[in-house]
Amino acid sequence: MRPVLVEARGITKSFGPRTVLQSVDLDVHEGETVVIIGASGSGKTTFLRCLNRLETPDSGTVRIADVTIGQRSDGRAAEERELARQRRLFGFVFQRFNLFPHLTAAQNVALGPRRVLGIPRAQAEARAVAELTRLGLADHVHKRPGQLSGGQQQRVAIARALAMDPRVILFDEPTSALDPELVQEVLDAMRALAAEGMTMVVVTHEMRFARSVAHRAVFMADGRIAEEGPPAQLFGAPRDERLQRFLRHLEPARDV
Numbered sequence: 001m002r003p004v005l006v007e008a009r010g011i012t013k014s015f016g017p018r019t020v021l022q023s024v025d026l027d028v029h030e031g032e033t034v035v036i037i038g039a040s041g042s043g044k045t046t047f048l049r050c051l052n053r054l055e056t057p058d059s060g061t062v063r064i065a066d067v068t069i070g071q072r073s074d075g076r077a078a079e080e081r082e083l084a085r086q087r088r089l090f091g092f093v094f095q096r097f098n099l100f101p102h103l104t105a106a107q108n109v110a111l112g113p114r115r116v117l118g119i120p121r122a123q124a125e126a127r128a129v130a131e132l133t134r135l136g137l138a139d140h141v142h143k144r145p146g147q148l149s150g151g152q153q154q155r156v157a158i159a160r161a162l163a164m165d166p167r168v169i170l171f172d173e174p175t176s177a178l179d180p181e182l183v184q185e186v187l188d189a190m191r192a193l194a195a196e197g198m199t200m201v202v203v204t205h206e207m208r209f210a211r212s213v214a215h216r217a218v219f220m221a222d223g224r225i226a227e228e229g230p231p232a233q234l235f236g237a238p239r240d241e242r243l244q245r246f247l248r249h250l251e252p253a254r255d256v
């Protein structure tokens, strides 16, 4: 097994009186694709957001590549700039692509490298074109989001995450805002990234992807990891009763 890259320990989060995550532990190994499934409201998105500090957990720690998010190496709290640098170890792909409509695909992807990493414009745009090409969008680099399909826009959003050179990419239901016929091209792009050895944590309901691409599947229920293991085991012989129910109730369209 490859070394652990991300180590989440005891992640707990409440919103008001409602405890949404209850001491969640997860290791993600270098080059691994981990899929998180679970019923609506089970805490999947909140967990993903706690990993890269889009949400601050009430307790628990996230370590990535020897960095404890929010801490300096001497154990004191990281200052804002240091925290921002730490958070960039994670890329994040949202359900909605949130591209700037007035910028081309290449400009959207180059924006972070230019503004955040301080890379000169020509180099940042070259990097953007390389990432867009990697995502199969070489012919679309000069198009604006309005000229692209939803699937193409989501691939631009993935290229934007990759252009920041993250160690891990977190995907939060990356295909659930897409028309059904556009889902596959995004899943295929993610499958190719997994094959290249990108480390990925993916919240999704796409069971075919979970079965065929993920190295490990995690089922969340009521803010905890109820069961985890290789997809064949989790989906083929689920032990947790809630997982059995979840799998039974997935729509046929989800292709279980």
Ligand SMILES: Nc1ncnc2c1ncn2[C@@H]1O[C@H](COP(=O)(O)OP(=O)(O)OP(=O)(O)O)[C@@H](O)[C@H]1O
Pocket: 015, 020, 038, 039, 040, 041, 042, 043, 044, 045, 046, 047
């Ligand atoms: N910022 C917030 N303020 C208050 N409650 C929140 C907030 N974010 C999430 N919640 C609540 O936390 C619970 C878990 O939400 P979360 O989005 O993590 O679940 P999920 O498993 O990703 O669900 P879904 O599949 O519907 O996206 C839900 O009850 C949700 O309403």
